[in-house]
Amino acid sequence: MRSTTLGTTGLQVSRIALGTWQLGGDWGDFAEDEAKAAIHRARELGVNFFDTAQAYGFGASERLLGAALRSELRWHRDELVIATKGGLRRTAAGIARDASPEALREGVDASLTALGVDHIDLYQVHWPDPKVPFAETAGALKELVEAGKIRHVGVSNYSAEQMADFSRTLPVETLQPPYHLFRREIEDTVLPYTRQHGIGVLVYGPLAHGMLTGILSEETVFSADDWRAKSSVFRGETYGRNLAVVRELQEFAAFRDMTVSQLAVAWTLAQPGVDVAIVGTRRAHHVEDSLAAADMSLDEGDLKEIDSIMAAAAPVAGPSPEGV
Numbered sequence: 001m002r003s004t005t006l007g008t009t010g011l012q013v014s015r016i017a018l019g020t021w022q023l024g025g026d027w028g029d030f031a032e033d034e035a036k037a038a039i040h041r042a043r044e045l046g047v048n049f050f051d052t053a054q055a056y057g058f059g060a061s062e063r064l065l066g067a068a069l070r071s072e073l074r075w076h077r078d079e080l081v082i083a084t085k086g087g088l089r090r091t092a093a094g095i096a097r098d099a100s101p102e103a104l105r106e107g108v109d110a111s112l113t114a115l116g117v118d119h120i121d122l123y124q125v126h127w128p129d130p131k132v133p134f135a136e137t138a139g140a141l142k143e144l145v146e147a148g149k150i151r152h153v154g155v156s157n158y159s160a161e162q163m164a165d166f167s168r169t170l171p172v173e174t175l176q177p178p179y180h181l182f183r184r185e186i187e188d189t190v191l192p193y194t195r196q197h198g199i200g201v202l203v204y205g206p207l208a209h210g211m212l213t214g215i216l217s218e219e220t221v222f223s224a225d226d227w228r229a230k231s232s233v234f235r236g237e238t239y240g241r242n243l244a245v246v247r248e249l250q251e252f253a254a255f256r257d258m259t260v261s262q263l264a265v266a267w268t269l270a271q272p273g274v275d276v277a278i279v280g281t282r283r284a285h286h287v288e289d290s291l292a293a294a295d296m297s298l299d300e301g302d303l304k305e306i307d308s309i310m311a312a313a314a315p316v317a318g319p320s321p322e323g324v
Helices: 032-044 062-067 070-075 101-115 134-146 162-165 190-197 208-213 236-254 260-269 284-295 300-310
Strands: 003-005 010-015 016-019 049-051 080-084 088-089 095-096 120-125 149-158 175-176 200-204 276-280
Touching: 010 016, 016 032, 016 284, 032 062, 032 088, 032 284, 049 200, 062 070, 062 101, 101 120, 101 134, 101 162, 120 134, 120 175, 134 149, 134 162, 149 162, 190 200, 208 236, 208 260, 236 260, 236 300, 260 276, 260 284, 260 300, 276 284
Parallel strands: 016 049, 016 276, 049 080, 080 120, 120 149, 149 175, 175 200, 200 276
Antiparallel strands: 003 010, 088 095
């Protein structure tokens, strides 16, 4: 597994991180033992970077990840990089953004307990909170760093302007944005900003939430507790149009002895300014397929041909934490 230094943090991380959104209840039912086996397999294959969030089941994902890595966390803690996110809370109307100092302090303590660790390597603000000044959010996280509860601070889903505002109080060390072949808006201003300021970038959704796995079809039916069942991205004209593009990408990948998911991850890692791709799965064999992409290279000709195929695609936006 190739590794890289994550921005200015100094953290040495695998270029693929295992994400755990799918373990929080938003993707339908799953077998915990199978999910733990996938986490174990990722570790065996060299992954040392694991990303979760308090809002992924409000502790469910963090607890499962901590349980799966219990032995590693006890005996090899310094070899692992555990990232989580906070700043969302449950309300009667759904999920709301809350990056207030009080909420973050409570959230960090809850995440430490759920994960079963005494510090978090990378703590990220899940979404910008328009009701709380960035200076207050950043100030609270600075105090938590000084207290030793978190080591490094990042943000997720922030614009370049929002990162600049936040950094006036505490430098943003990492950014976690959505990024995949169907969604590339961060190339306009966000990636140039992170490159200019040495901010590490770990992108989520490189497989377009399943679209780029080659598994989905027009006949796929998502369970009622899978967020994709409510998303316009996974139905109608946009869905059909993009599935046709995926089939072309599959043919392109096959000629290069890749699966389409490996192609998607390799493309993501080939983009300037992207340090890490977060791949989420609940099955060990899917882990093996995705991790192989870290060792696959695409040349300029490949990238141009991929862009040509993608010209027929319908650009999409990602899910929001407040619902889709």
